[in-house]
Amino acid sequence: xxxxxDLLLGAQTAFSVWNLLYCLLGVFLGTAIGVLPGLGPTATIxxxxxxxxxxAPETALIMLAGIFYGAQYGGSTTAILxxxxxxxxxxxxxxxxxxxxxxxxxxxxxxxAAIGSFVAGSIATVLIxxxxxxxxxxxxVFGPHEYFSLMVLGLAASVVLASxxxxxxxxxxxxxxxxGLIGTDVNSGEMRYTFGLWSxxxxxxxxxxxxxxxxxxxxxxxxxxxxxxxxxLTKVTGLMxxxxxxxxxxxxxxxxxAIGSVLGILPGGGxxxxxFASYAIEKKASKRPQDFGKGAIEGxxxxxxxxxxxxxxxxxxxxxxxxxxxxxxxxxxxxxxxxGIQPGPSVIQEQPVLFWGLIVSMxxxxxxLLVLNLPLIGLWVKMISIPYGFLFxxxxxxxxxxxxSLNNATFDIWLMGLFGIAGYVxxxxxxxxxxxxxxxxxxxxxxxxxxxxxxxxxxxxxxFVSRPISAVLLILALLLIASILAPQIRAKxxxxxxxxx
Amino acid sequence: xxGHRTKDFWAGVVYVTLGLAxxxxxxxxxxxxxxxxxxxxxxxxxxxxxxxIGAISAARGLLRPGEAVPRIHIRPMILVIGAxxxxxxxxxxxxxxxxxxxxxxxxxxxxxxxxLAPVPVVGLVLFTVxxxxxxxxxxxxxxPMLGTLFGA
Numbered sequence: 078x079x080x081x082x083d084l085l086l087g088a089q090t091a092f093s094v095w096n097l098l099y100c101l102l103g104v105f106l107g108t109a110i111g112v113l114p115g116l117g118p119t120a121t122i123x124x125x126x127x128x129x130x131x132x133a134p135e136t137a138l139i140m141l142a143g144i145f146y147g148a149q150y151g152g153s154t155t156a157i158l159x160x161x162x163x164x165x166x167x168x169x170x171x172x173x174x175x176x177x178x179x180x181x182x183x184x185x186x187x188x189x190a191a192i193g194s195f196v197a198g199s200i201a202t203v204l205i206x207x208x209x210x211x212x213x214x215x216x217x218v219f220g221p222h223e224y225f226s227l228m229v230l231g232l233a234a235s236v237v238l239a240s241x242x243x244x245x246x247x248x249x250x251x252x253x254x255x256x257g258l259i260g261t262d263v264n265s266g267e268m269r270y271t272f273g274l275w276s277x278x279x280x281x282x283x284x285x286x287x288x289x290x291x292x293x294x295x296x297x298x299x300x301x302x303x304x305x306x307x308x309x310l311t312k313v314t315g316l317m318x319x320x321x322x323x324x325x326x327x328x329x330x331x332x333x334x335a336i337g338s339v340l341g342i343l344p345g346g347g348x349x350x351x352x353f354a355s356y357a358i359e360k361k362a363s364k365r366p367q368d369f370g371k372g373a374i375e376g377x378x379x380x381x382x383x384x385x386x387x388x389x390x391x392x393x394x395x396x397x398x399x400x401x402x403x404x405x406x407x408x409x410x411x412x413x414x415x416x417g418i419q420p421g422p423s424v425i426q427e428q429p430v431l432f433w434g435l436i437v438s439m440x441x442x443x444x445x446l447l448v449l450n451l452p453l454i455g456l457w458v459k460m461i462s463i464p465y466g467f468l469f470x471x472x473x474x475x476x477x478x479x480x481x482s483l484n485n486a487t488f489d490i491w492l493m494g495l496f497g498i499a500g501y502v503x504x505x506x507x508x509x510x511x512x513x514x515x516x517x518x519x520x521x522x523x524x525x526x527x528x529x530x531x532x533x534x535x536x537x538x539x540x541f542v543s544r545p546i547s548a549v550l551l552i553l554a555l556l557l558i559a560s561i562l563a564p565q566i567r568a569k570x571x572x573x574x575x576x577x578x
Numbered sequence: 579x580x581g582h583r584t585k586d587f588w589a590g591v592v593y594v595t596l597g598l599a600x601x602x603x604x605x606x607x608x609x610x611x612x613x614x615x616x617x618x619x620x621x622x623x624x625x626x627x628x629x630x631i632g633a634i635s636a637a638r639g640l641l642r643p644g645e646a647v648p649r650i651h652i653r654p655m656i657l658v659i660g661a662x663x664x665x666x667x668x669x670x671x672x673x674x675x676x677x678x679x680x681x682x683x684x685x686x687x688x689x690x691x692x693x694l695a696p697v698p699v700v701g702l703v704l705f706t707v708x709x710x711x712x713x714x715x716x717x718x719x720x721x722p723m724l725g726t727l728f729g730a
Contacts, residue, residue: 128717131717242586242589242635244586244631244634244635244638245589245635247631248589248593248628248631248632248635251593251597251624251627251628251631252593252596252628254624255596255600255621255624255625255628258620258621258624262617264617265608265616265617267607267608267616267617269604269607269617269618269621270600270603270604270621293658293659293662296658297651297654297655297658300651300654300658300688300689301651301654464691465689465691466686466689466691466692467686467698467701469658469685469686469688469689470682470683470685470686471682471705473658473661473662473681473682473685474678474681474682474685474705474709476662477662477665477666477681478674478678478709478713478719478721481669481719481721482713482717482719485719485720485721487666487667487669487670488666490662490663490665490666490669491662491663491666493662494659494662494663494666497658497659497662498655498659501650501655502592502650503589503592505585505647505648505650506585506588506589506592506647507585507589507645508589508592524620527615527620528615528620531612531613531615532613532614534613535613536611536612536613536614538612
């Protein structure tokens, strides 16, 4: 069996003492920072990214993945305990999780989230091990046309999933694409939009954009409603769910895993969609739908599993196609590129240690989450209760030092500040930053593939629709866009985003 | 006429400005042809599209009722972003051990709950020591602990 020997290779990598240690450290740091109210996984990873620069590529990626699950689980903890979801996908968890906590069942809710996440994560990891190599094989026949169309599809999906106006999301993507082009043009060596500044010759690091727009921008938004922060914390008791509880959550966890695994693969940030879809389904499937919103354990189990499964499978397009499906994966791609690895279908062949090591460590990381989080819950509660007034100056300090350490240049700190202002102001105008980051990462790739495709077809743009795979991808993108313009779905989408608020 | 207060209108204005700026700043870049695209081709197309999107959004903002732009809080923005600028400007001169706590104090004053009390000050000192130890000593980030002002 090929798969077995591959997994064995992965196990050897993942179980090396250092990788285990960094995975543990990643999960721990990710959770510790992820539980802090107002810090989602994107900001957490952006902040911790510089820590991994000195590591070997596989160790760095293993640690980053650990940070990612940790941050996600930490976000759910905060959502359950203080009703402050740090990211959109734990909004759903807050609905019933917080109600459970208010009824004194905080421990049960947390355990449910942890168990659901673990089961979903384990299953999704197996799915990745099976399907990622297959997809990569398909992707090997992809030419520049197919890549271009695939990226267009990814961007279209991110438009659909962004809340708020369609027009604004498209605008943010275009702005991101343009920002991504700043620096030296790889084809001609021409300097573009550098304003004569040498510091811009290599382009802007995506970490600067992410920290500015997500980190600083979010802090500025949070500072507006400081007083609204509820610090009601219930004492966490009764962690172990009863046999009856386990029975109740079994089906929701499996359904959530299935939904999450499928939606997570879709480009454009499926994790949030997955948790919404799972919640809706559990509510429909439940014999007591009236309990939802009042502390139904199924309403925590389903979405949490879906969320985690989606987070896991979103690695598939990133690892096999080199295309990020959400801002977090965009950060991962950036991290890979910084390590000198070009993400794409050849990664599995050329970097088997990295690929399989990461997959096995995903499972290890999920296990660590389960083992680590329940006993440490007291510590997380303490972290959550740190007043924001102490927290955000420390975050700003870490961002500034972290950005400096990228190129050892103070110029980057200035740039991050400017992006912070841009992020805050754009948020005020309902322009979401997530599509901007996706566009930013995809910009250079999109141009590269477009140029190659046009060169191959001698300037004939119709080849994008005459090549079958490319045509299918473009039609899918078109359908996606058309679907939000259709009145019925539009109403549903607005409804879903209304719930979020 | 809804007036000029809507999010749509202002987002449109921002997009048009950015789009036009992209086109104008890129006008000296070689365009090339569709088959052999020059450095200016792709950005010019993107800039044009962005300006177009912006124009539609602005028009929609003028014609259709929409949400007004919520208040932009200037004070926290100046303090928080200003603190990062201060840190960037004085890092070489003051060094991490001095520039960092000052920057943190500037940042912290953006909060409405900001008070100078003994506990936070001790925390600030400890945090600075932690950062110096971890980043300068531990991770070897090449930033001076004390800057040129102190003869380092």
